[in-house]
Amino acid sequence: MSWPPETPNEQVRFVVLDSETTGLDPRKDRIVTIGAIAIVNNEILLEDSFEAMVKVAYNSSAVTVHGVTREQSLAGLDEREALEKFLTYLGDGVIVGHHISHDVETFNAGYERHFGFRLQNSSLDTMDLTLHLERDGAFAGRDPIQQFSLDALCTLFGIIPHDRHTAAGDAFMTALVFQRLLRLAAKHGRTSLARLTEPFVP
Template sequence: MIREWFKKNEQPEDLPEYFSRYLSLFDKDKAEDVAVQRFVIFDTETTGFDIHEDRILSIGAIVIQNNQLKVKDHFEVYLKQNTFNPETVKIHGIIKNERFAQLPEAEALEHFIKYIGNSILVAHHVGFDKSMINKALERNGLLKLQNKFLDTAILYKKTRIVTNFIDKNKVYSLDEIAEDYNIDLTDRHTASGDAFITALIFMKLIAKIDAKNIKIRKLLRYRY
């Protein structure tokens, strides 16, 4: 009770209504069964890798629930900005092509927050994507993401560690894991494409996790 009182009193009084509704979704504990959870698998494309200086170019996401990839329940948004990094544009080509409708950062964040709700968020090397979005939220006077997170890079190692065929200290790329699972990489280096590839990987991981009867609580102990 005391912790909840402090949590409520730490919140800014001028939060927009949509963000206050978002915060209210975290009052109840989530179910333990992996199958019934709503997972949002997401990815960001950015101008670079500096959390403080670089900006989000696009966010892509897709839902997995009831052991099904909800292809129709997807999310994609492109953000307006002035930052230009020719080195990263060589990879994703977003600013160079400028063929997408782009939203102001605040509006894009609102759409994303409404989409994710209190779902468990999943990404490959999730710490970076999480930090980029949290920094954008901070710039707009909002609180950090309240969701729980899972990282497919860590889960991949955790599901295979018993075989001893895996280097505990190796950092596995999305490409390496996709290749191991025979997943096509045609749409690599777009936010929506990488989110879809990560979702396919996560489906493979869920099957292994479910077979071992591992509960959500245990998965969420891993630090990202």
């Protein structure tokens, strides 16, 4: 099933996703690691999480930059199996991430390659939501947002970064940021999925 646009935020299963890849071209590059964790009713569900390392047989320098040794990568799951397992985990979850379009396009390239389809799940970008909330007045009294990194959002919300630049670590940090954003969204009338997932137009 997919969530109707009017669904209240607290009823939605959000899946906060991060992936590390061999580069920035979704068509050419490959997924190295996947990390995801669910949020339901504004609670991070540690027991509802997903982590996978994907076998990458080439471009070892792009793999090791993520703290993954070549031996670990070669022992990972085949891409097809990793994508299949993630799809089962994801279900009808709404995908959340920081600058999430790159992750979604990389996954879509993999799903098209192996299965001939693209993800149908809704997605939302934590940066877009932050900018919407800034425009709504949620950060009145603070300087305008100039930095658009995950680290900048952690600073904005007083979150101490931990285990950064690993897929599981970044997914958890993004989940902590998203938790704060959901609370602010509730105060500023963004209480339905449609209001939460609006693309931001500068």
